Amino acid sequence: xxxxxxxxxxxxxxxxxxxxxxxxxxxxxxxxxxxxxxxxxxxxxxxxxxxxxxxxxxxxxxxxxxxxxxxxxxxxxxxxxxxxxxxxxxxxxxxxxxxxxxxxxxxxxxxxxxxxxxxxxxxxxxxxxxxxxxxxxxxxxxxxxxxxxxxxxxxxxxxxxxxxxxxxxxxxxxxxxxxxxxxxxxxxxxxxxxxxxxxxxxxxxxxxxxxxxxxxxxxxxxxxxxxxxxxxxxxxxxxxxxxxxxxxxxxxxxxxxxxxxxxxxxxxxxxxxxxxxxxxxxxxxxxxxxxxxxxxxxxxxxxxxxxxxxxxxxxxxxxxxxxxxxxxxxxxxxxxxxxxxxxxxxxxxxxxxxxxxxxxxxxxxxxxxxxxxxxxxxxxxxxxxxxxxxxxxxxxxxxxxxxx
Numbered sequence: 001x002x003x004x005x006x007x008x009x010x011x012x013x014x015x016x017x018x019x020x021x022x023x024x025x026x027x028x029x030x031x032x033x034x035x036x037x038x039x040x041x042x043x044x045x046x047x048x049x050x051x052x053x054x055x056x057x058x059x060x061x062x063x064x065x066x067x068x069x070x071x072x073x074x075x076x077x078x079x080x081x082x083x084x085x086x087x088x089x090x091x092x093x094x095x096x097x098x099x100x101x102x103x104x105x106x107x108x109x110x111x112x113x114x115x116x117x118x119x120x121x122x123x124x125x126x127x128x129x130x131x132x133x134x135x136x137x138x139x140x141x142x143x144x145x146x147x148x149x150x151x152x153x154x155x156x157x158x159x160x161x162x163x164x165x166x167x168x169x170x171x172x173x174x175x176x177x178x179x180x181x182x183x184x185x186x187x188x189x190x191x192x193x194x195x196x197x198x199x200x201x202x203x204x205x206x207x208x209x210x211x212x213x214x215x216x217x218x219x220x221x222x223x224x225x226x227x228x229x230x231x232x233x234x235x236x237x238x239x240x241x242x243x244x245x246x247x248x249x250x251x252x253x254x255x256x257x258x259x260x261x262x263x264x265x266x267x268x269x270x271x272x273x274x275x276x277x278x279x280x281x282x283x284x285x286x287x288x289x290x291x292x293x294x295x296x297x298x299x300x301x302x303x304x305x306x307x308x309x310x311x312x313x314x315x316x317x318x319x320x321x322x323x324x325x326x327x328x329x330x331x332x333x334x335x336x337x338x339x340x341x342x343x344x345x346x347x348x349x350x351x352x353x354x355x356x357x358x359x360x361x362x363x364x365x366x367x368x369x370x371x372x373x374x375x376x377x378x379x380x381x382x383x384x385x386x387x388x389x390x391x392x393x394x395x396x397x398x399x400x401x402x403x404x
Contacts (some may be wrong), residue, residue, distance in 0.1 A: 001207055004033045004404055006108035008125070010081065010118035013048050014038035014057075014069060017314055018143065018201055019114055020385045024067050026392045027399070034067045036207045037066040037102050039074035049226075049279050050260035070106070072098035077121075084120040084165055085158075095124030104128055109403060111138040115376045116146045116166065123169050137402040140170065141199075142178040145186060145307040147341070152304045170194060175398055180333045182310035197398050204388040206286035209379065212323050214293060218249030222292040222324065224315040227255045227264060230300045231307070234264055238363065239354030240296075241273045248365050255280060255288050286322055293371065294361055295319030295344075297328040309333070320382050325374035327360050343378035353402050 005027055011021055015034055028034050030402050038171070044052035062071050067188050073194065076098055084096025099121040103111060107129075113122040119140050126138050147154065147162035154162070167190060170176065176196045178184050184196045237252055244250035253275045258264050266274055277288055297315060299308040311333045316334060319326050326344035329352035338344035345364060347356050364371050 002031050002033045003110065003113060004035070004106065004108040004232055005110045005399075006103055006106040006232055007034070007036045008103050008111060008113045008121050009036060009316050010077070010121065011039065011098060012114060013046050013050075014071075014391075015048060015282075017048070020390075022202075022204075023066075023112070023141070023199075023395060025065070026388075026395055027065050030392075030396055030399070032399070035070060035106050035108065036067060037070045037072065037099060037106070038125070039077065039099075040071050041074045043073075045071065046260075047279070049256070049258075052260070063368055068220070068251055070102055072102055075119075080221060081117045081120055084117065084130040084169075085161055088165075088168060091120075091124075094120065095128060097124070098120060100124035100128070108135070108136065110137045110139065110399065112141060114141045114143060116162070119166075119169050119173075124279075126172060136369075137174045138172065139175045139177060139398070139402070140173045142176060142183060142187075144179075145310055148305055148307040150304050150306045167191070170295050174402055176265050177395075177398065180310050180312040184334045186306075186310070197379045197394060199391050199394050199398075200312055200386055201314045201388050202382070202391050203285075203314075203321045205383060206289075209286070209323065209372050210290070211379075212293065212372065212375050214368040214375070216249075217365070219244065219294060219361060220251045220252070220253060220292050220295050221294045221361055222253045222255060222289065222319070223296050224254075224318055225313070226259060227254070227257050227260075230305075231298060233298065233300065236298060236354045236357065237274065238267065238270055240358045241270050243355060243358035244361055245270070245273050250361075250365075251275060253277065253288070253292060255285060270326045279315075285318055289318070289322040290326060292319075292322065292366060293375075295326045296357065296361075297326060297331075297334065298352065298357070299329065300351070302329075302331065312337070317382070317386060320378040321387070323375040323379040325364070325371055325378055327357060341377055341381045343374050343381060345374075353396045372389040 024034050045057045046052050080094045080097035103125040111122045111125055113119045122138050129136055147159050177199050179201050184198050187194050187196050232386045241252045255277050256279055302309050312333050329347045330350045346361050
């Protein structure tokens with residue numbers, strides 16, 4: 001009889017690339033019985049860009065690609081889950097929430113949670129099942145550094161309270177997984193006894209990969225993922241395009257873009273220079289990157305976010321997977337990686353302007369031999385160290401340590 005894994009999700013879409021496409025699918029392949037408990041917003045599941053899925057996945061429970069999906073109302077869960085900030089003695093009230101209750105009903109062997117609030121729900125599951133004489137294992141998969149020690153949106157007292165409650169919960173966690181060595185180091189700085197494993201936001205190796213030649217005088221840059229004011233600024237994309245297009249044949253491709261309810265209106269003078277693919281199927285990203293020569297990542301306001309400085313986002317590995325060198329501002333973790341493996345260019349500024357990026361891209365456009373070597377390095381490091389196939393082995397070992 002296979003071991004049962006139950007993933008608790010408080011905020012992510014159920015088709016999230018890390019949660020569903022990689023971890024859940026890998027665990028299923030490794031022989032586990034996998035269930036995801038995921039939120040509906042306003043009655044509907046939602047796509048990766050926030051679009052409500054009104055014409056499919058409408059039943060409360062269903063099976064998709066071999067994985068059981070159990071759903072609950074997002075709105076109904078918020079108030080009780082927010083009890084995490086209350087004194088620990090009052091937490092039992094907060095455990096009376098749909099996510100914890102449905103988790104208990106699954107009677108799983110391992111519970112794998114993905115956010116701060118789903119961690120609270122998982123603590124409730126573990127405690128309440130223990131009262132019924134069932135011992136389960138709990139994994140906290142920290143996609144981000146939460147609470148962010150630098151986040152000025154929350155008052156310092158609130159941040160301290162969130163951190164205090166996090167450390168209380170982590171005492172009951174059997175394994176922490178996170179997405180970068182910097183975040184792992186932060187956890188260990190809080191308590192060296194924590195068991196922490198890094199499983200990167202990698203992708204399975206792109207199939208039918210062909211080495212890029214970097215011929216011609218032009219350049220195709222790319223941004224992948226969500227566009228918002230702290231990453232993937234619309235204004236910067238337009239300004240980079242304007243400046244580069246005055247010197248070379250320049251194109252900027254955006255794979256993904258704005259979220260549900262938002263738009264990206266292109267000025268007339270750059271409409272033939274900026275290509276919006278919209279949100280594409282996860283497995284077709286490589287096809288869209290066949291002609292891409294530079295990947296652009298820009299995280300703003302690093303002085304108010306340690307999390308962004310420590311980030312290793314999906315797009316980072318998506319570029320490397322397809323042999324695309326990366327241009328990024330001075331984000332600590334990505335900077336260290338690119339300098340170590342020589343597969344991109346780091347702007348030596350935390351607050352890089354559009355002109356800084358345009359200058360860097362024009363420099364690389366005039367040094368195609370260097371660009372090609374960076375491309376070869378990017379693909380090689382994915383093949384040898386960082387592809388999802390390697391990360392899947394790490395995930396397998398984590399689970400085997402918990403339940404041999």
